[in-house]
């Protein structure tokens with residue numbers, strides 16, 4: 001099942017190039033703050049799934065190309081992200097790295113602001129007037145399905161609801177000039193595109209063998225496979241749940257392969273995760289100058 005959020009917080013199931021509106025089966029779906037209805041739907045999935053399937057059976061198809069895809073979970077409680085988690089990414093950004101030679105095995109995870117999440121139909125907005133370097137990081141996203149605390153890797157995948165594509169947009173440090181905290185550099189509004197929808201875990205029996213690719217305009221920049229992850233999906237859940245209670249709807253960005261690089265306003269980013277899907281986002285400048293310039 002491919003579950004999307006579209007237009008003004010409608011919930012839909014994607015089948016081919018059509019989407020079926022099942023919002024009536026999702027309690028409290030809508031733009032009211034905080035928009036936690038997807039986290040709640042995921043939490044209650046075992047008893048809500050039949051309602052969603054009934055709503056799908058009576059829904060008329062809408063052309064996917066006619067809707068705006070939003071973040072498939074607009075309000076995750078946590079967005080976790082793995083630092084260095086592909087061997088060939090180690091060292092490629094040189095002195096701009098804050099992780100040195102260690103990987104997610106030692107470093108675990110960091111957090112991104114959940115407010116940085118957007119959908120596949122939205123635009124990445126870079127700080128207006130900036131001359132800094134902004135990089136794309138193409139990543140498999142894991143969406144947590146069941147509360148997870150101290151979950152060993154053997155049971156980890158039982159706690160996964162589904163998967164999605166995710167771009168971990170990052171403002172780089174500049175050694176000797178700029179050295180902001182990582183959470184700030186990765187938490188600008190729009191810096192975590194997720195989409196185009198959540199593919200439920202039953203369709204992805206092995207998250208450890210999925211193509212991971214990203215293009216800037218039509219140039220292939222990143223081309224790897226989740227089989228090259230240093231700390232795999234079960235390992236990431238074991239590590240993170242040893243620290244904190246993962247909640248339904250939480251998103252884990254599993255780390256980027258080699259090929260990260262800069263992009264700017266006017267560019268178009270396309271990324272693909274095998275069996276999951278692909279999304280294309282335009283890059284623009286933010287409408288307003290921030291009082292603190294970057």
Ligand code: MN
Nearest residue numbers: 137168255256
């Ligand atoms: Mn990343």
